[in-house]
Amino acid sequence: MSALTRARTWLDERFHWADLVGPLKKKTVPVHRLSYWYFLGGITLFLFIIQVCTGILLLLYYRPGANEAFESVQYIMTRVQFGWLVRSIHSWAANLMILTAFAHMFSVVFLRAYRKPRELTWLSGMVLLFLALGFGFSGYLLPWNTLAFFATKVGTEITGQVPVVGRHLMIFLRGGEDVTGATLTRFFGFHVAVLPGLTTLFVLIHLALVQYFGMSVPPGVEARWKTSPQEARQMKFFPNFFLRELMAWYIALGVLGALAAILPWELGTKADPFAPAPAGIRPEWYFMFMFQTLKKIPAKLWFVDGEVVGILVFGAAGLVWMLLPFFDKAGGGRGRKFIMGAGVFALAYIIAMTFYGYAAK
Amino acid sequence: MDPPLQVTEQQFASDIHAQKGLTCASCHGGDPTKADMDAMSKAAGFRGKIDRKNVPELCGRCHSDPAFMRQYNPSLRTDQLSQYKTSVHGRLFAKGDTKVAVCIDCHGVHGLRPASDTRSSVHPLNIAQTCSRCHADANYMKGYGIPTDQFAKYGASVHHDALTVRGDLSAPTCTTCHGNHGAAPPGVDSVQNVCSKCHVFQDQMFEKSTHKAAFQSAGLPGCVVCHSNHGIAHPTDEKLGGGPQAVCMQCHTPGDFCDQQRAAMLNGLKKLDDAVQAADKVLSVAESSGMEVSQARLDQDQARDALTKARVTIHSFKPALVEQDVQEGVKIAAKNLQAGQTALSERDYRRKGLGLSLVFIFITVLGLFLYIRQLESHAPKA
């Protein structure tokens, strides 16, 4: 008996290993023209794993605290062997992860994978997106450089504009009235403990749900397969889809390495809270569309503060977006059309406002 | 208020004298306890409008009295009047010239503020403007035989720039070099002393140089010959050159020993300047490729300091000394250039490493692709 078989028997006698692994072996993935979109979720997961690994490595040398943070990142970039690589990969993978998360979300909308029974998968995915944005916002401050300091100042200032709870929320985020070393400590805590814990939980929930329901098939393909069942094609997850997924992950790894070595992430200058804000403060690209929108809203609409209106509108839009699956069956075909329309509008708006934000500088 | 009166109670309220408790009667005399016209009684010492020729003595009544001034500000000087008498203004005034400046012309009269107040006409930032009221007025200054372009020239100078743009209140204005109450142009022999109050090293080197004796015997006023007095521009290396800005060649003959010394010093400066710029360029390229060179960037400051030092050493007019400073700077700049080049070769090493790992990744991806094809070519998908 080979070692592998012996190990399997050992596990089976204790955990009914064969029963646990059995469904996984039988898992299949639908094969059709749009199958490639299935990779996006996995790539996002891969990038998250990269983040956890490089994040742990960075933790070995990073020192939180206004007087040491910048110097420690500089130390990592210049003195630690391959520190520049680990840090640049961490920064690039963060941005790529958010990009693929957005792409994954929009592919789910346009391929209608949110439909019953997968509503909770959608909701858990939305929570994961917000957690990813939280990772991005908290992590951006950690090198304690000028751009990050002022971007955090502006970002938390906007949070303060939320009606009723805004001010308390802002003080909670900042650890005080202003952005100080206390903010850095707090963001560090969020970034390495709170957010990873929550994300792990929700990733497990999300994956479990995906496993449970299997891969969704786009409605057009579904209809065709119903009429001609012989056209339906499935691929075994192990090893066929898994190998393909591995290919995709390797390509993503190659892209990451290339970006880290050719376009290394810059360090900037150490934050000085008493210096005036430099020109051209802007948030990271994934917040740009919101930032640009708020900038363009006039200072006062009727009697309400322009920024507050913007925040409320985004809040409402976010809520509608989260509840998208529940509109699907509404009003016959109208619910569906509404969701499609909302998806197209959201995508176009985000892209347009992001470019606008950069072009306007 | 009646039209002839030039000041209101409100205006006077901003005056430092009013704030210290003085009234109109303190200077104009009269009896403030009486109402109406009775207050302006000659018997009570009413002077009416003070004549210009009485102003210095009137102000001096209090301001030259240490015992009196002590009750208001013990550290305030009380020699302004005696100083004034030594000044060009004071001497002409004593001869009966009433066009010259008296106390109120510079300090104001009814809205007088202390010199430390930024609104005061004698605050460092405002002094040049105040002096220019007469000294830049060609018509007013007719007959005195001095130029009226000082204010215009000063306005373009590096000292004015330091004062108004950089906000450096230690930068010189008119009174710094000419004195305030004892205002007089420094004599030819003392210009160097005035400049040397701040520019210590240049003065020390010049003192020990050959030019000191030469200038003295020619009756030339030290620093001013090369740097001018009011329109002092930021000096460039061109001053040592052969072009329109060259100062050496105003006296020296082309080709003589001094000309050669000049050329040697200029070459030294150029060498260091080039070295600093070369290092800066490489460091820029390294930085924009993402390499961390902040230490070398910082050390460039030291190289630039050496260049500044070399430019000061020019005033010794000894190329050997200049060369010492140049060498020091060149050494530092060379080290920084080296650091930049090391950073660039490290960058290239990284890119090669990346290339290699990309090759491995590509092989793996290709392997996966072929393996999948193989797997699925002979077995139908589940």
Add this chain to the structure above:
Amino acid sequence: MKTEEPGRIQPLRRRMVEMLLGGGLFASIVSAIYPVLRYLVPPPVADLGGDEIVAAKVGDLKPNSSKIVRFGTRPALLLMTSEGEYRALSAVCTHLSCTVQYRNDLHQVWCACHNGMYDLNGRNISGPPPRPLEVYQVHVRGDEIVISRKREA
């Protein structure tokens, strides 16, 4: 190309693909693990250069003498007074950022650029400098003289 029965790939082709894949996997994994392993080894210089440095050893400085050291990104002045006490100040003149020096004839800190003077507590006492020099803490630890800055909140 030979026609194959389904289920029989040339063993050589199969072996080559497997070796390609295996080799690629191995090489790529090694090229990922290698930097990580190197990364885990701490560099020889542990000092961040942020808040604290060893400026000198006891005995390096005689009374009434000084030394310029790099502290973080800027120079600092370590001096020993005539009474044998250590002082540490920022060596960046507050006027135009020239590097100051200790004058052992005047027992004061002097800036050569425009004749600015500071006392041994960093206070600007004459000349153009508008602000005092930043004062650092000095401690003697064993035979090391350590200069440190106060920590921010």
